Amino acid sequence: MSGMLTNSDGLSPMITELVETGRDFHRRGWSLATSSNYSVVLNHEPLRLLLTASGFDKGRLNPSQFVVVDRDGILAEPSPHKASAETMLHVVLGRSAGAGAILHTHSVWGTLLSEAYVSQGSLRIAGYEMLKAFSGITTHETAVTIDVFPNSQDIASLAQRVESRLKDRTAPLRHGFLISGHGLYTWGRDLPEARRHVEAFEFLFEILGRKL
Ligand SMILES: [Zn+2]
Numbered sequence: 001m002s003g004m005l006t007n008s009d010g011l012s013p014m015i016t017e018l019v020e021t022g023r024d025f026h027r028r029g030w031s032l033a034t035s036s037n038y039s040v041v042l043n044h045e046p047l048r049l050l051l052t053a054s055g056f057d058k059g060r061l062n063p064s065q066f067v068v069v070d071r072d073g074i075l076a077e078p079s080p081h082k083a084s085a086e087t088m089l090h091v092v093l094g095r096s097a098g099a100g101a102i103l104h105t106h107s108v109w110g111t112l113l114s115e116a117y118v119s120q121g122s123l124r125i126a127g128y129e130m131l132k133a134f135s136g137i138t139t140h141e142t143a144v145t146i147d148v149f150p151n152s153q154d155i156a157s158l159a160q161r162v163e164s165r166l167k168d169r170t171a172p173l174r175h176g177f178l179i180s181g182h183g184l185y186t187w188g189r190d191l192p193e194a195r196r197h198v199e200a201f202e203f204l205f206e207i208l209g210r211k212l
Pocket of ligand 1: 035036037086104106182183
């Protein structure tokens with residue numbers, strides 16, 4: 001492995017899993033071109049996040065195309081690469097959602113639905129067996145509400161909105177959210193759980209999209 005993360009040998013298995021995730025998501029049409037970004041929390045206190053670097057094709061990531069950032073989204077280890085412009089969204093999910101892994105994808109169905117529901121601010125999914133794929137859900141007789149945020153180049157203020165929704169005591173943001181015309185953010189306690197959430201969301205988005 002080249003690049004700067006060489007003295008962090010413990011990272012190799014996680015990088016391998018993230019490279020494989022990119023290959024899989026690219027093949028399934030959820031992470032085309034240089035879209036998407038993926039991260040794994042290496043440490044919560046202080047926060048250290050292993051994150052895909054900006055601008056690389058997610059279907060053909062190589063192990064040098066990752067960076068490590070801190071709780072302010074600043075590079076915590078020297079790197080020739082830049083962190084993604086969307087780093088702060090990963091950081092707030094690592095900080096305030098208890099996430100161990102965060103996956104951001106740009107699928108066709110997610111994008112279509114996000115545009116259809118942005119004026120309502122959220123999208124409700126109810127009654128599907130697939131809802132049981134989300135952590136903490138044990139029956140299909142339930143509903144999940146997915147926030148839909150307007151797209152913005154002002155990631156700092158979007159991240160602030162997301163973080164305050166995560167801390168909302170009455171109806172906190174759970175499982176994931178959409179950004180209109182853009183894509184999905186979801187997370188899990190670890191990478192396998194986050195991947196399961198992406199798959200479940202994509203299945204449900206396609207069902208809802210086809211029904212519309
Ligand atoms: Zn994005």
